[in-house]
Amino acid sequence: MDIEKVNSMDFGEFVDVFGNVVERCPLIAAAVWSQRPFSDLQDLKQHFYAFIDALPQSGQEGILRCHPDLAGRELQLGTLTAESQREQSGAGLTSLGADERLRLAELNAQYRARFGFPFVLAARLSDRAAVPRELARRLHCPRAQELRTALGEVKKIARLRLADLLGIDPARL
Ligand code: GUN
Numbered sequence: 001m002d003i004e005k006v007n008s009m010d011f012g013e014f015v016d017v018f019g020n021v022v023e024r025c026p027l028i029a030a031a032v033w034s035q036r037p038f039s040d041l042q043d044l045k046q047h048f049y050a051f052i053d054a055l056p057q058s059g060q061e062g063i064l065r066c067h068p069d070l071a072g073r074e075l076q077l078g079t080l081t082a083e084s085q086r087e088q089s090g091a092g093l094t095s096l097g098a099d100e101r102l103r104l105a106e107l108n109a110q111y112r113a114r115f116g117f118p119f120v121l122a123a124r125l126s127d128r129a130a131v132p133r134e135l136a137r138r139l140h141c142p143r144a145q146e147l148r149t150a151l152g153e154v155k156k157i158a159r160l161r162l163a164d165l166l167g168i169d170p171a172r173l
Pocket residue numbers: 023067068069070083084087088118119120121122123124157
């Protein structure tokens with residue numbers, strides 16, 4: 001998809017296509033649409049990033065809280081978004097053994113209790129061994145640092161999802 005096609009989309013089409021670039025936050029796509037026309041595909045991505053950066057801390061934490069736990073209850077129930085399902089499955093999180101699942105559930109719960117939002121990681125850039133390792137490491141980070149790290153992961157996820165939707169190599173975005 002090229003930038004002319006993106007710029008020609010009406011509001012409904014744009015939100016349909018880009019509404020889950022940030023997990024369960026179609027409001028972000030709705031706001032980004034108002035900023036068109038975009039000069040190129042990178043500019044489109046930058047508008048998603050800029051919206052996230054401009055939010056007050058409560059809004060940034062709200063974005064994190066819209067994410068399901070990795071290998072969590074929603075995966076078991078089959079209620080993940082298509083994008084999250086694909087990412088978690090690509091990282092091998094859909095085929096964990098019972099002990100690995102339990103370990104992740106415990107770490108996810110500790111993380112949520114400490115920070116008040118779920119652990120977010122660009123699962124597509126990780127794998128089933130690295131996820132619990134990274135979770136255990138980030139669990140001990142200072143809160144302000146962890147908020148920055150988690151929002152950085154949201155942006156990585158957004159970049160990969162955008163590249164998929166646009167049909168381009170993520171390296172070009
Ligand atoms: N990384 C990629 N997708 C997701 C998701 O849906 N939830 C969390 N927590 N991390 C992710």
